[in-house]
Amino acid sequence: MTSQQQPTPGQRVERLRRAAGLSRERLANLSGLSATTVKFIENGRRSLTLRAAQQLAPQLGVRDLGDLFGPSVSLSLDGRASHPAVHEVRRALTAWHIVLDGEPESIDYLRGAIDSAWQTWHTSRHQRTAAGDVLPGLLDTTQRAARLHSGDERRASLALLAQAYHLAQAYLAWHGDRELVWLTVDRGMAAALDADDPLAIAQASWYAAHLLRAVGRGDEALERLREARGLIEPRVAEGGTEWAEMLADLHLCAALTRARTGDQGAWSDWDAARLVVDRALPDGFVGLRTRVSRPLVDVYAIMCAVDLGDPDEAQRRAHTLDPATIPSTERRGRHYVELARSADLEGAREATLHLLGRADATSPETVRFSPAAQEMVTRLCHEAPAAIRGEALDLARRIGTTD
Structure with missing residues (x-):
């Protein structure tokens, strides 16, 4: 078989999954990815990243990642962008x-x-x-x-x-x-x-949950968030805005955690967060440290829709959200990256590049260090139509993405 006939990484994942007798949903649950992510990796709409490969490999009986990427793909351990102050x-x-x-x-x-x-x-x-x-x-x-x-x-x-x-x-x-x-x-x-301090413990649980989710331990993340809500909920009525802010943030974190595993129950947690913000926080409230606010709740809705593989829902919710109202430059930059992910799911290369450009103009370091943004920029450099490929290469040079 010539190199041109070699199966793609996505095709390799699908073959190994079928050989193991696993459905996409089952593989997703075992690996901590969403079923939509597994589907898009298999059909080539999303690249197989090193992190995803590491999560999938044990479930597919793979000990050498070369079995997933194939002989034509080289992996560098030095390609991850780092910051000089680390x-x-x-x-x-x-x-x-x-x-x-x-x-x-x-x-x-x-x-x-x-x-x-x-x-x-x-x-x-x-x-x-x-x-x-x-x-x-x-x-x-x-x-x-x-x-x-x-x-x-x-x-x-x-x-x-x-x-x-x-x-x-x-x-x-x-x-x-x-x-x-x-x-x-x-x-x-x-x-x-x-x-x-119950509030400090809940905040620490929120941060722990984000890392647990990132390494595929979503069930543990949800359990930590549930425990933290147990500390906060009894005190919201008498505790003031910082307690309500924390409760809303815990629900938002749970919503995103469920969405990352393809669980439609994410919308229940999102609704709970929205109700807390609407009923317990004053108009115009913005949390100092995590920026909990009405616009941020809308941002999370778009993130959940993207992770659930529903670009139509993401775009519907984004239609009414003015990015200028997002009370954080960093979160605004990440919002544009999420919109780019939604466009990428639909194969809209021009829109993906435009939105990544908006993210770069808003918060250059968000694009430079976001794994999702780097992956999209790299693919655009290879797959975008010739009319915009030069622009994609310019963006790649600005953010330091290497081939």
Whole structure:
């Protein structure tokens, strides 16, 4: 068989799935992917990424990923874009303050520093560079405070330390070592538990769920989110906006987690989040750290529709959402990437490229470090019509995507 006759990676997945006696739905459930994702990989509408291959391989009895990609495909372990500040963030995460002296920063100072860092994350067009600049010092300062304070001030400083770890997780998610991301999750949860603060514990559970979902452990993510809702729900009526904000965010995370596995029950969680925002939060409310708001609820609806493989529903919901109302530059950039994914599902190359260009104009680092955006740009460079291929190559050069 010549190289031109070699089966595609998608065809290889389908053959192995059938040989194993698995339906697409069963393979999806076992691997932590959605049934739609498996379908699109098999029919060539979505590329087989290294991450998806790693999730599928054990279920298909594959020990060598070459059995999925074939002999004509080379895999580089050095192609993942990284950020220059990762080294300093790693140093701050793995430094231990064994001997400490001096006075810790006040709780008010720590809270202001944390809030300022999150505000910068959501308003800067280059949020990863901005976060990379402040994270090492922020981690050092909050770690020292958690060691040097005592009593209620120590508990408050531990809750703020958890927030510093959460920001580090957001920074590292797309370009840090996976072990470092796990470290931020574990440290964030440990700090929240030591603070004995239900709100901090729920926030740490939210961040843990995102990572669990990303590595195919969706059932565990949903269980952690369910436990966190149990901490928050009894306190929403009397606790004020931050408790309602947290409850809505937990439901949104559950909705996206279900959607990623092809579970239509995602819409039930999404509806629950929408009701909390509509009934318990004032008009115009925007959460400081996760940007919970009415526009963000709409953004999640589009993300769920895309992950459920329903581009028509995604476009219907996107029709009434003005991206300018999304209260975060970073989330607005990701929104354009989601719209590009919807167009990509329909094979609309021109629309996909246009939307990726809008994402790049909004938040260049979101496109540069988003695995989904990088994959789409790479495919456009090879598959787009000649009339727009030059534009795709220009975008690839801007974001540093390599062939």
